[in-house]
Amino acid sequence: MYTDKLLLVFMFSALNAQFSQTKYFLETEYIEVPLNHFAPSEEPNVFKLRYLINAEYYDETGPIFIYIGGKGDIFVQAQNSGFMFDIAPIFNALLIFVEHRYYGQSLPFGNDSFSSLKQLKYLSTAQALADFAFVSKYLKTTLSETDDRQPTVVAYGASYGGMLAAWLRMKYPYLVTGTIASSAPMFDFPGLTKCDTFYEKITQVYAEYGGEECVEMIKRGWDVIMASSKTKIGRRVFSELKICSKIETSKDVEKLLNWLQNIHVNMAMANYNYPTNVYTPLPAYPVKVFCDKLTSYYEISNKSFIQHYSRALEFYTNYTGNSLCNNINNENEDLTEIAWNFQTCTELISPRCSTENDMFVTNPWDYEEYAQNCNARFGVKDVRPEGAILAYGGKDLKYYSNIIFSNGEMEPWSSATVSDNVSDSIFSIKIPDATNQLDLRKFDPTDNIYVAETRKFHIHTITQWLENEH
Structure with a gap:
């Protein structure tokens, strides 16, 4: 179904040129998510998590491309993730950018979210990943007419968000078909780097x-x-x-x-x-x-x-x-x-x-x-x-699948990223003369050939993931 669309790869540069100076249009939505995903509560302990939508090219045949927010405001991160906007027309994709709890406008306790450990204890990667899984499940369910024909989800993330995007695929493979993790310092922990x-x-x-x-x-x-x-x-x-x-x-x-x-x-x-x-x-x-x-x-x-x-x-x-x-x-x-x-x-x-x-x-x-x-x-x-x-x-990733780890060879995180292919479905791409998360940024005429080839590899691999789902 997506094979023919790979022909559009050869038009990639021309397609992206029109977006090079674009400020991307995004609608803002909020969804109530559990404060604690892993323990029962006597009350409906929920808070509003912000996410952004761009449905300009989406139709019912397309996948959901979900950007996993890292530290900071999700709107700013979305505006610096032009690659997703560039390829949305190729796949008829729905673009979703989900904010990380305790960042931007997604504050569980409002202005009191940082007042003490009592409030801060719900800030963890496990809770954040459960948020992203919750949103993914909600979107798959609400956008499908039947349970056996739900849209495919591909996750994207950069830096800390890239780590989360990879972990999301690892922890919730039934929800996320594949992940592109750019500049993700997966091994930036004691004893690993x-x-x-x-x-x-x-x-x-x-x-x-x-x-x-x-x-x-x-x-x-x-x-x-x-x-x-x-x-x-x-x-x-x-x-x-x-x-x-x-x-x-x-x-x-x-x-x-x-x-x-x-x-x-x-x-x-x-x-x-x-x-x-x-x-x-x-x-x-x-x-x-x-x-x-x-x-x-x-x-x-x-x-x-x-x-x-x-x-x-x-x-x-x-x-x-x-x-x-x-x-x-x-x-x-x-x-x-x-x-x-x-x-x-x-x-x-x-x-x-x-x-x-x-x-x-x-x-x-x-x-x-x-x-x-x-x-x-x-x-x-x-x-x-x-x-x-x-x-x-840690570094033991051989049991997982469908993740691309990409990083610029001239970026500070490169020493803590996945530097070699792990298997035939977990790839490592090193981009010469490139810095932090360049491959997930918008097309620019000055991008070198290595960045262009990396983006083509992303498109090719995403196409394979989607075809294998149908």
Whole structure:
């Protein structure tokens, strides 16, 4: 039934070109889901989960393409998932984007959802997967006239959402026929991936697009900051970074280092081949833009270096040119940060350390300190580093089927993703010169041949999944 539609693959680029600048139309719906899927309740303990719909190309012969929301607002994630919109006409697919509980507008207790552990205890991957399964079952049932002719569901997800999409296929194979998991760090847990690989990959990205000189100058930046922070006169150079508040204490210096490190990580994550607005408006290949500026001529003094460094960063820190200063003292976590920090304190523990082999300040992984911080922040006393491994099997994926794990070779998560084919139905695709979840983003004329071939493979495999269902 879908075989003939594969001919449309050869028209893929032309088809996608018209969507390259599109803001996608989405209708908003809410569905009541159980607060706790795994225990009986005396009351109808439910809350409203948000999901978005695009039915522009859907007919009764088509499948349901369901995007599994990760951390953050589902509307933003949908607008950055253009591949699904691009291929919907090929398959007459219904597009559904389901928000993760405790993110965006899907707050079980409204404004009180983060007030204590009593409310937060329902935030887990198991409960979220049950939400997605609940929505999938509801859609399959309501869109079919008979139980034996229900529409096929294909799941998509990126980063944390990619992990969830893969786990959804693994846990609920009777509901989800196949999954495309892009940039999914499935093995980013203690004992599965070394703690230093993330920052080493970031360093590799800067070396690849900016050269070793850029990496060495970033390293020098940390040395200059640490040396300058030791005296009151030395700390005056920090004014060149246009920080809103004075850098006076060791805690202030730590905040400054973390702020700069996060910028470098974000630039690597958003190092796309075209301008984007994922973290802030950025040009194409922002790592290269930054490194070209940083490695241009500068004078040797600490003050001159910091001033030069600040100017190189301005395209990120002050893209509009209207910002008077950079605020590194924002103590108010947004709700997304609170939810994610809770998850990384309970079951999604990802060890991070930096060493002399990367471009960041050396910082070891200390589990005991991590656990103490989680206890102080959320009252979590049983931080379990093995939780996700016990729940989902770690690297042992040979018993599952119909999952594509795709990742860019120049993305920070690539060291923790599925790097080799597991079987004849669980595939690993490595995309050269590509960063985070590029294959699930919209078509762009500057996409390289490897991205195009990956998307063709997705289309071909989805076609096979659907044909095998009928």
